[in-house]
Amino acid sequence: MSGVLEHATRLGPYRARVMGVEPLGGLALVRVELDSRTEVGVPGQFHMLSNPAGRDYLSRPVGLIELDGGVGFVVDQASAAADMAGPEIAVLGPLGRGFDLSETNAETTLLVAAGFGLTVMAGIGRMHRHIRLIAGLRQSDHLPLLECITGVTNDAPRIAPDLVTEPLIEALASGRYTQVLAAGPTGLGTAVARICADHGVASQVALEAPMACGFGACNGCVVPLDGTWLRCCIEGPVVDGARLLA
Amino acid sequence: MSGVLEHATRLGPYRARVMGVEPLGGLALVRVELDSRTEVGVPGQFHMLSNPAGRDYLSRPVGLIELDGGVGFVVDQASAAADMAGPEIAVLGPLGRGFDLSETNAETTLLVAAGFGLTVMAGIGRMHRHIRLIAGLRQSDHLPLLECITGVTNDAPRIAPDLVTEPLIEALASGRYTQVLAAGPTGLGTAVARICADHGVASQVALEAPMACGFGACNGCVVPLDGTWLRCCIEGPVVDGARLLA
Amino acid sequence: MSITVGRLALAQPLLNGSGTWDAEQAHRLFGEANPGLAGFVTKTITPEPRVGNPAPRIAPARQGLLNSIGLPGPGREAFLATLLPHLRTIVDGPIICSVGGFSLADYVDTVAALDDDPACAAIELNVSCPNVESGCASIGGDAGETERLTAAARRATTKPLFVKLSASVADIAVIAMAAEAGGADALVCVNTVKATAVDRRSGKSWFGGGGGGLSGASIRPVALHAVVACREATQLDIVGLGGVECADDVRDLVAAGASAVALGTALFRNPALACAITADLAS
Amino acid sequence: MSITVGRLALAQPLLNGSGTWDAEQAHRLFGEANPGLAGFVTKTITPEPRVGNPAPRIAPARQGLLNSIGLPGPGREAFLATLLPHLRTIVDGPIICSVGGFSLADYVDTVAALDDDPACAAIELNVSCPNVESGCASIGGDAGETERLTAAARRATTKPLFVKLSASVADIAVIAMAAEAGGADALVCVNTVKATAVDRRSGKSWFGGGGGGLSGASIRPVALHAVVACREATQLDIVGLGGVECADDVRDLVAAGASAVALGTALFRNPALACAITADLAS
């Protein structure tokens, strides 16, 4: 009967082995060894993670980060301890739409990200070394998260209440950038999309929303898109910035 | 304010450190280091145990066993893995009435116990070396449990469907015994009490019942006593066998 | 932070849920009858002595407890003659007497008797126990019956009158308004949620008798909904309970509209929980 | 092991709960529309297109999920013209169409339209959704309304007619009997349980709109109670659901009286769960 199981899904969930949990300030980097059937996906895609023995009933979406010698993800320390500390977790993905990187290059593309949205930028940095990143963080003890985002050239990170939108406006004023790739909560995405539109610059935005399933089944993850509420996990998480302004 | 906490209860729950989990056939011996405020109590008393990070929402009653160099308790392997594997568990007790051992001696007292009831007999065996024990087990892979019950002299253990009542009847027929101390599920207790009454022999029986609190608050643990339903945790778990026959 | 719930003054906002704490046993075992609690809510008192349901009476649930206790107790007379006087000597703070029964007269007679007794500070009408074959929940499941009973009890006492509601109703707001119309001083939300356990082989109820009720963390969002609905529908003060385990759970219920909060099932794991939460709330 | 529920034949006893599986997305992502399921129950169809409630629509609970989705969907016409034909090409087994609305006519019109469509194998009346401001649950909370609606739907279709009940009622047996009197073929027990989450600071509802419902392991004993009560009160077949996560949970519901069992929230963690449970049940 195990054929039934294999047959059911191309995506999983498959098991991943937790190889270690490293503190990153108030956050934690969880290193995992993925099942051979699980792919990392393209930047902007996500995976639903859960630990059957953990505290949380639902899976949560996270962005996997390719590390030197492995794969990992970042969550807050409490979640890491209660849900992701292994030995095995379940991983479903990659899910959702990632960034369209066909026009991306380090010269004319600018990255803007805040919070867990930063994790998305690691993959882009690996492809386009020295691409410029404007990073925002909710609190200063999240600063060590930036250690995982290699490849990029960081501006001085903004810590709330400082906003990433200020340096973004300055940067776009230079006229150098033709495209902005952003990742963060919906509020940030909308602000970035608005500023880009005002400057005639293209934007792609990776949104965040609470998700129960990650694959279109629950209708729980809606974000304001095209003037209505659409599922972030299916329509996104990466969307064309213009859709946030409709 | 921590004074409020200390002040609240003489009993706990206090933390215990899990020192190790050893397989005992289908069961497991969990070795713990008790908080200095937690006493082991007299044989027949019990402790409510829970692991805040464990699978089970409720605490469960268990009998603590004094081991050479420490204290432990026995649960099935699944429970040990899911709930008691530590690092810290909460322990409330000792609770309930234990055996009255004032008339007990290895010559004229006979022990009868089945299942987890056997754990109670370890304490009596330590006080009265070579006291005779008729042991019953639900399945043969529970046999290693007897390794923890030191001090006693074991009859060949009975494995279900063999009953402990058969050797009990033979033993009482010898006329040697004036008192039987028994521990096990209510059905066993009632059977032992009945046989003892028939032979004019005194009996004390440690009963088992599902318990939510262990200290009289929930009214959940009732057993048929004195012709009515009474709380096992408060009236017992050790009761005079005659009360089971009322 | 002293508060008032339905005209009853409490030194702080924590109580126990009826039937989830035994002040006598606690006093005997822990040296205090109601450690950390602002008062004590008694087990529901029925007119006649009751043995309660046969075993088994409890079953574990994921993040919860199922019970089918069936209101065992000494009955009204013994309660008034023996238990209440003894409770008065050991309990710190007001004693709230929970009253149950199987007919309107059952309730009213007990309420009238309690009205004469200075040891009783307030009366809680349990119209929501799912574990007895008739009465109780069938009253609290019906707005008309709830109003009639509350009004009759109101006439029988000047003491603060609480009505304890069930979430196992189509619209708790309607029942809450009925209790308000009947003259209640406060609402207690919620009793256990109708639920059961079955024996996997026979399909028969797991319990020895009666229905079952679910308590503990599982019902916390259900209790929260009940408190919000009652706050929106009435002017009454509310005692919130259902799955409370920590200071944040207390804060949630207070944010939702509760003036006081009661601990139930969580006390079974930790009899010092009220003390721990009180310390947390103060810090 | 093929079975029949309310005149509908199923190759095996597992279905999905309405609104907890999207066959189109599953087909796109997993290559199969309903892996491990005997058929497919659609998201509840409303007469008009609906956007659903604003975000946030979900909140985590201990051993459960709170949702306030609010029945988003393309509306009846687009469902019949586009979605249902497409589902018919990808779904393996019968398609059960869940029907919702805000008035009796809403339901009856959709039922009549579905009656003409061979792609629809059975109809499920959702009279128990707690997440929309009016309709639905207010019908299923009232025996008279339930009977009237069921009878009207019965007149509009000869297809197997299921009625999906809420556990958030005072006596589910009374509602079940009303559905039976109205001519239902089977009952579906249960929808989410009325519940909510609040913002701890403001005390306001956590959700963007509408009420909330609790699903997942937390409500398993509540579903079990509903199935037992409906089995005792009626002759109808029952689809049991609520917190099912493993083969033993299926066995419990079947022991309690369910002929088929549906998976909901648990599918969110594991889209292959139905396959895993089917394998387990067979072993």
Ligand SMILES: Cc1cc2nc3c(=O)[nH]c(=O)nc-3n(C[C@H](O)[C@H](O)[C@H](O)COP(=O)(O)OP(=O)(O)OC[C@H]3O[C@@H](n4cnc5c(N)ncnc54)[C@H](O)[C@@H]3O)c2cc1C
């Ligand atoms: C595409 C994508 C990628 C992501 N990548 C990452 C990542 O790499 N790492 C990461 O850690 N996170 C990531 N997130 C966010 C992640 O899914 C979780 O939201 C985050 O980890 C916080 O989880 P938590 O349980 O600690 O949050 P909590 O703050 O405990 O909240 C959990 C949920 O509860 C809700 N909630 C909070 N308070 C209440 C209340 N009072 N009542 C009811 N509900 C409440 C919140 O909305 C949230 O949905 C990503 C999200 C998306 C969509």
Ligand SMILES: Cc1cc2nc3c(=O)[nH]c(=O)nc-3n(C[C@H](O)[C@H](O)[C@H](O)COP(=O)(O)OP(=O)(O)OC[C@H]3O[C@@H](n4cnc5c(N)ncnc54)[C@H](O)[C@@H]3O)c2cc1C
């Ligand atoms: C004084 C005393 C001493 C004890 N000492 C020990 C000890 O030393 N070690 C030990 O392991 N145990 C001991 N027990 C028993 C212990 O408390 C537990 O009952 C036992 O550990 C089994 O736990 P479990 O969760 O694995 O049981 P499970 O078999 O999973 O059952 C847990 C509970 O669920 C109930 N249940 C089972 N099936 C169903 C169903 N379908 N629906 C609803 N409810 C169901 C059972 O009645 C039981 O209460 C003692 C009990 C008492 C009273």
Ligand SMILES: Cc1cc2nc3c(=O)[nH]c(=O)nc-3n(C[C@H](O)[C@H](O)[C@H](O)COP(=O)(O)O)c2cc1C
């Ligand atoms: C074992 C037990 C016994 C109870 N007995 C009563 C009772 O006698 N009267 C009453 O009104 N509520 C009774 N309740 C309900 C509780 O007071 C409380 O309303 C319910 O358990 C929800 O709170 P909790 O989740 O914190 O336990 C009882 C609950 C439990 C678990």
Ligand SMILES: Cc1cc2nc3c(=O)[nH]c(=O)nc-3n(C[C@H](O)[C@H](O)[C@H](O)COP(=O)(O)O)c2cc1C
């Ligand atoms: C996100 C979500 C959406 C739902 N949508 C519907 C719906 O549209 N119609 C319906 O009848 N039930 C709906 N339900 C209820 C489920 O079908 C099911 O009855 C309930 O979730 C209990 O089962 P579970 O605990 O296995 O999830 C929904 C439940 C969830 C969690």
Ligand code: FES
């Ligand atoms: S997370 Fe379930 S639909 Fe998007």
Ligand code: FES
């Ligand atoms: S276990 Fe709670 S009263 Fe005995």
